[in-house]
Amino acid sequence: MKFISTRGQAPALSFEEAVLTGLASDGGLYVPETLPHFSKETIASWAGLSYQALAFEIIKPFVDGELTDTELKAIIDKAYASFRHDAIAPMVQTGHNEWVLELFQGPTLAFKDFALQFLGHLLDHILAKRNQKVVVMGATSGDTGSAAIEGCSRCDNIDIFILHPHERVSEVQRKQMTSVLAPNVHNIALKGNFDDCQNMVKASFANQSFLPEGRQLVAVNSINWARIMAQIVYYFYAALALGGPHRPVSFSVPTGNFGDIFAGYLASKMGLPIEQLIIATNANDILHRCISDNDHSKKPLVHSLSPSMDIMVSSNFERLLFDLYDRDGAAISGLMEEFKSGAMTLSDAALAKARELFSSHRLDDQAMTRIIGQVYEQTGYLLDPHTAIGVEAARVKRKNTHTPMVCLATAHPAKFPEAVKQATRHVEPALPPHMADLFERKEQYDVLENDTAAVQQFVAKNIRA
Ligand SMILES: *Cc1c(COP(=O)(O)O)cnc(C)c1O
Numbered sequence: 270m271k272f273i274s275t276r277g278q279a280p281a282l283s284f285e286e287a288v289l290t291g292l293a294s295d296g297g298l299y300v301p302e303t304l305p306h307f308s309k310e311t312i313a314s315w316a317g318l319s320y321q322a323l324a325f326e327i328i329k330p331f332v333d334g335e336l337t338d339t340e341l342k343a344i345i346d347k348a349y350a351s352f353r354h355d356a357i358a359p360m361v362q363t364g365h366n367e368w369v370l371e372l373f374q375g376p377t378l379a380f381k382d383f384a385l386q387f388l389g390h391l392l393d394h395i396l397a398k399r400n401q402k403v404v405v406m407g408a409t410s411g412d413t414g415s416a417a418i419e420g421c422s423r424c425d426n427i428d429i430f431i432l433h434p435h436e437r438v439s440e441v442q443r444k445q446m447t448s449v450l451a452p453n454v455h456n457i458a459l460k461g462n463f464d465d466c467q468n469m470v471k472a473s474f475a476n477q478s479f480l481p482e483g484r485q486l487v488a489v490n491s492i493n494w495a496r497i498m499a500q501i502v503y504y505f506y507a508a509l510a511l512g513g514p515h516r517p518v519s520f521s522v523p524t525g526n527f528g529d530i531f532a533g534y535l536a537s538k539m540g541l542p543i544e545q546l547i548i549a550t551n552a553n554d555i556l557h558r559c560i561s562d563n564d565h566s567k568k569p570l571v572h573s574l575s576p577s578m579d580i581m582v583s584s585n586f587e588r589l590l591f592d593l594y595d596r597d598g599a600a601i602s603g604l605m606e607e608f609k610s611g612a613m614t615l616s617d618a619a620l621a622k623a624r625e626l627f628s629s630h631r632l633d634d635q636a637m638t639r640i641i642g643q644v645y646e647q648t649g650y651l652l653d654p655h656t657a658i659g660v661e662a663a664r665v666k667r668k669n670t671h672t673p674m675v676c677l678a679t680a681h682p683a684k685f686p687e688a689v690k691q692a693t694r695h696v697e698p699a700l701p702p703h704m705a706d707l708f709e710r711k712e713q714y715d716v717l718e719n720d721t722a723a724v725q726q727f728v729a730k731n732i733r734a
Contacts (some may be wrong), residue, residue: 277601299494306538309540352374385421397425402484404429419445450655457714490526492585519542520547599709653681
């Protein structure tokens, strides 16, 4: 399968090349040239498959010819072996026809493990085959960093450097990153905010001359195609468990960079009957404003109690726009040029198409806190702040109660104990047993100045031979 850029100017790539490349040379994002499509009969025949077996069926068409069935199965099995629950993505009922899909059973207790456990093993496999070594560099406001580190910590062919804003991630999040003491793992606490971290990573990708001969940077942020691909699986898995594909299912997704919910959109395009996809945002609501008011304009970042959704711009939205504009790369290039001024306006046709499947809702911290308390009181179930936003958005925006509503639980409540305690009047969400000693674990990280040259020097010095 070939992968093409959303801006139409970069060369088409193979699957392996797309995974190693990240951002396209024209500034666009890679998407498959054509999507696989599964018939209702085929999807129905997958009922009862294990998560891993289902993942194989869904991922196979994307990698056909580049990975053998045996190789793909081995990568999937390794990726999900680190999950604690046999179901990998179990569901819990929280209301009438309302379900929470627990995507936090992986090693770092957030949904990003689904993609990054897979990506780590996939990359290591591709690199070993090519006899190549790479450097992973990324910026994190919390969950991506720990999931990427866990995903890459056992990879022989990867050195990983993760920047986080010094003293601006939760203690659980920091500990999860900095207590991985592998020789190829480096945590950088940058004296700046998340955008400084991200800008530094961007600058490093743009000019990689600071790296030793023969090394290149690989992006493991959510623009990496393999991450999106791995996330498609749980939409099918949840729908199959609730009577799909014979009846439609809806999903509500706590959204930041639009990677998670974009995978749901792909599932729908690939043949899964989905009635609604609800974009749930916190006060950083660019996507909610875009879908509801055609206002896609940058606003200053707000620090919320759901920090993994604190973004000003959702990078993966460009992939949806590409489809909304009938895959016209020149049109997307033009839109992105317009957006450099800080705002862009979608065409009526594009917006109408988006609204056929997507709706959106925004919640501030106060409303989010209320819903954690309410669900706990009614059911005894603890939501994390991100998941809570999705649950309330689902309740406000759902069109009918006959269609099962699946709310994606993107993080374990114990990752955000302060917010949960405040919302429930002091219920302390316990860490799962395998992480109970997290706060006693030894940490290793370096605090660096907000200075690109200093960070790049640090990276170059610490790459293994
Ligand atoms: C990353 C993250 C999100 C947002 O996912 P996107 O793919 O960026 O939209 C939501 N919740 C949690 C807990 C996350 O870690």
